[in-house]
Amino acid sequence: MSAMNFRTYTMDGAGRKRRAKRNRGTVAHWSLVRVLLPFFFPLAILFTVVVVRVKFQSDHEKLHRAAAHMQLKIHECDREIQNLNNKLEHFSRRQFINQQVARFNLPLRNPQPGQMRNLTGARPDEAGAGTTQPPRKLIISRR
Amino acid sequence: MSKDGIIARMLLAGGVLFVGFLLLGARYYHVQVGRHDELYEKARAKYTATAKRKGERGLIYDVNGNLLVGNIPCSNIIADPQITGSDEQCREIAAYFARRLDLSPTEVFRRLATRERNGNPVRYSVIERGVDLDLAEKIRGEIREQGFKGIFLEETTKRYYPKNEMLAQVIGFINVDGDKEVPVTGIEKAVHSRLSAQPGQRRYERDRRGVSLSYGREKASDSDNGFNVYLTINEQLQDLLEAELDTLCKEYSPKAAYAIMIDPYTGNILALGQRPTFNPNSRGKMDPDAWRNRMLGDIFEPGSTMKPFAIAGALDHGIISPQTVFDCENGRWFFAGKTLRDAHGYGRLSVTEIIQKSSNIGTAKISIQLGKNRLYQTFRRFGFGEKTGIPLELESRGIFRKPEQWDSLSISRFPIGQGIACTPLQLARAYCALANGGQLVHLRLIDSFEDPETGIKVKIPHQSAAKTFLRADTHAKLLDMLTRVTQTGGTATRAAIAGYDVAGKTGTSQKILPAGGYSNSEYFASFVGFAPADNPAFVILVTADEPQKNHYGGVVAAPTFQRIAQQALNYLNIAPRHLVAAEVKPVHP
Numbered sequence: 001m002s003a004m005n006f007r008t009y010t011m012d013g014a015g016r017k018r019r020a021k022r023n024r025g026t027v028a029h030w031s032l033v034r035v036l037l038p039f040f041f042p043l044a045i046l047f048t049v050v051v052v053r054v055k056f057q058s059d060h061e062k063l064h065r066a067a068a069h070m071q072l073k074i075h076e077c078d079r080e081i082q083n084l085n086n087k088l089e090h091f092s093r094r095q096f097i098n099q100q101v102a103r104f105n106l107p108l109r110n111p112q113p114g115q116m117r118n119l120t121g122a123r124p125d126e127a128g129a130g131t132t133q134p135p136r137k138l139i140i141s142r143r
Numbered sequence: 144m145s146k147d148g149i150i151a152r153m154l155l156a157g158g159v160l161f162v163g164f165l166l167l168g169a170r171y172y173h174v175q176v177g178r179h180d181e182l183y184e185k186a187r188a189k190y191t192a193t194a195k196r197k198g199e200r201g202l203i204y205d206v207n208g209n210l211l212v213g214n215i216p217c218s219n220i221i222a223d224p225q226i227t228g229s230d231e232q233c234r235e236i237a238a239y240f241a242r243r244l245d246l247s248p249t250e251v252f253r254r255l256a257t258r259e260r261n262g263n264p265v266r267y268s269v270i271e272r273g274v275d276l277d278l279a280e281k282i283r284g285e286i287r288e289q290g291f292k293g294i295f296l297e298e299t300t301k302r303y304y305p306k307n308e309m310l311a312q313v314i315g316f317i318n319v320d321g322d323k324e325v326p327v328t329g330i331e332k333a334v335h336s337r338l339s340a341q342p343g344q345r346r347y348e349r350d351r352r353g354v355s356l357s358y359g360r361e362k363a364s365d366s367d368n369g370f371n372v373y374l375t376i377n378e379q380l381q382d383l384l385e386a387e388l389d390t391l392c393k394e395y396s397p398k399a400a401y402a403i404m405i406d407p408y409t410g411n412i413l414a415l416g417q418r419p420t421f422n423p424n425s426r427g428k429m430d431p432d433a434w435r436n437r438m439l440g441d442i443f444e445p446g447s448t449m450k451p452f453a454i455a456g457a458l459d460h461g462i463i464s465p466q467t468v469f470d471c472e473n474g475r476w477f478f479a480g481k482t483l484r485d486a487h488g489y490g491r492l493s494v495t496e497i498i499q500k501s502s503n504i505g506t507a508k509i510s511i512q513l514g515k516n517r518l519y520q521t522f523r524r525f526g527f528g529e530k531t532g533i534p535l536e537l538e539s540r541g542i543f544r545k546p547e548q549w550d551s552l553s554i555s556r557f558p559i560g561q562g563i564a565c566t567p568l569q570l571a572r573a574y575c576a577l578a579n580g581g582q583l584v585h586l587r588l589i590d591s592f593e594d595p596e597t598g599i600k601v602k603i604p605h606q607s608a609a610k611t612f613l614r615a616d617t618h619a620k621l622l623d624m625l626t627r628v629t630q631t632g633g634t635a636t637r638a639a640i641a642g643y644d645v646a647g648k649t650g651t652s653q654k655i656l657p658a659g660g661y662s663n664s665e666y667f668a669s670f671v672g673f674a675p676a677d678n679p680a681f682v683i684l685v686t687a688d689e690p691q692k693n694h695y696g697g698v699v700a701a702p703t704f705q706r707i708a709q710q711a712l713n714y715l716n717i718a719p720r721h722l723v724a725a726e727v728k729p730v731h732p
Contacts, residue, residue, distance in 0.1 A: 057358075064357035079216035079298070083276050089210040089305035094382040110713055 198340025201369030410584030446652030453558030456521030581612035642719025647672020649696035
């Protein structure tokens with residue numbers, strides 16, 4: 001255990017004066033706080049409100065920018081989809097399909113009349129579901 | 144310092160501050176109140192952006208929603224000559240674009256280096272319009288890599304015809320003049336006002352990066368896309384019709400050829416093809432002669448395809464029956480100072496045989512018995528001399544004179560399709576009346592318009608049809624005669640389809656020479672028919688203009704009809720009426 005040093009002071013006249021002065025200073029500080037508090041408190045609240053508001057605004061702007069960025073991306077995707085749809089339409093042409101069938105020598109032929117039948121029936125997921133909608137038509141090949 | 148000195152200094156400082164505040168207040172008032180409007184406008188101009196919204200031109204679909212005309216996203220490459228840099232830098236940019244887009248480097252440089260026009264600074268110069276999306280994205284990356292300044296990619300769309308030559312004359316095309324779309328022909332022109340988009344714009348306050356401020360003011364007027372148009376055309380039928388037209392052209396090398404397929408009950412045009420044709424996507428190779436819609440604007444003498452109408456009139460007025468016999472003079476008959484000939488010499492023929500063998504003399508004699516006024520009225524009831532109502536421009540009425548203007552020969556020549564001219568569409572429409580039991584339907588090419596925003600479709604209503612037959616049994620009698628044309632002994636056995644009854648009529652007409660008279664070497668070879676005869680799914684007209692090797696409608700046009708009709712019946716899932724041995728053919732040749 002380390003040694004502990006104590007210093008003792010005797011309360012002489014000078015000490016009392018210093019203490020009184022210190023006490024006077026404390027009283028003065030407290031009275032200053034009491035005077036300024038009514039001003040500072042609303043200012044502090046105002047400051048807080050402003051900070052919160054700025055933060056909120058900044059977050060809002062950040063979100064807005066992100067939304068704008070996302071909208072731009074969606075727009076670009078839309079354009080790409082539109083482009084792909086056009087390509088799809090080009091490739092879905094009968095002439096193009098026939099060319100590919102010939103190119104790859106696929107054993108396909110056109111269906112004969114009567115080979116396709118329109119059957120009316122409920123889909124398995126709709127059977128017994130108690131739906132009031134009319135059943136969808138299914139096209140079933142006889143091949 | 145004395146107490147008075149301190150007070151004086153404080154007063155001085157206070158006074159200075161007061162005056163300072165007073166000046167600031169005055170300045171504040173001047174800025175905020177006095178120059179409010181001016182400064183507010185300045186700030187607004189700086190932080191307000193305007194985005195123009197063009198809207199998209201309406202799309203064109205077939206009846207099943209297959210896209211026939213679309214808009215393809217692309218980019219315009221724009222330069223701001225104020226910031227593209229020095230001439231050296233402009234030359235570098237020009238060389239890059241010349242290489243990448245196959246442009247003239249001199250021309251690109253000229254556009255980049257033109258910084259002033261009529262004393263005004265140039266800030267918008269188009270380097271290339273309508274660069275494809277994929278290529279534009281690559282160019283965007285390369286511009287960034289190479290650090291070119293003042294080059295922007297402006298989003299736009301261009302008209303795209305994904306089916307290339309298919310239905311080209313009907314759809315037509317548009318030209319682009321700056322931002323303006325100029326329709327040139329076809330549906331693009333006929334319904335331009337409905338297809339056109341209404342431009343709009345959005346004014347918004349933006350930050351320094353150009354992003355709109357969430358709390359900023361915004362004023363937007365929406366752009367409206369043009370209406371989508373749905374045609375009555377069926378893409379699959381159109382495709383097979385055009386493929387068979389190509390086969391006809393390969394075999395007989397005609398100057399032109401066209402084919403039309405119509406639903407006789409609704410008047411819906413299912414397919415409409417013409418050769419020569421053009422690809423609206425390749426403007427550089429387009430032949431203006433191929434733009435013309437011959438099926439609507441060109442007229443021709445229909446030849447023997449007119450005969451059924453004269454016979455229908457005579458049957459309607461009870462002048463003849465299918466069994467009535469006429470002397471066909473062994474192929475040569477002198478009437479009104481001119482000789483009328485048949486292709487083959489026939490003796491006595493019944494009315495049914497007159498149609499089956501296509502006797503000119505027999506038909507002329509029947510018409511003479513009918514009389515010119517009743518013949519004229521019969522032809523009028525079948526729609527000759529009037530427009531079909533197709534919403535395309537430059538439709539011809541044909542040439543069909545009033546009885547007062549007929550000469551002595553007219554009554555023997557008009558019923559065999561000479562001296563009378565019609566458009567292919569008029570003839571096909573008249574056959575619709577023969578096919579459907581006597582209703583002269585109004586032809587429909589546009590089925591509906593669709594609002595792209597709401598998806599609501601407005602259907603173009605069917606117009607009521609006029610009656611063509613005066614007697615109820617005329618249709619059945621005529622149907623029997625026309626069915627015999629494609630059977631053994633008829634002129635169009637090559638139009639017969641195994642398992643189905645096919646009704647129709649061949650036509651071979653000499654072309655009129657510009658100097659007058661008829662050509663002995665130039666012909667129109669036609670066949671118009673419908674199948675199945677008793678409940679037709681379609682009427683098809685096939686015509687070859689100046690075919691080589693052969694000029695008979697039964698040889699040139701009838702086989703094309705047969706191939707189109709056979710495939711169409713298969714496609715429409717119409718089973719044969721008679722049992723035939725199934726013939727399995729591969730889909731490719």
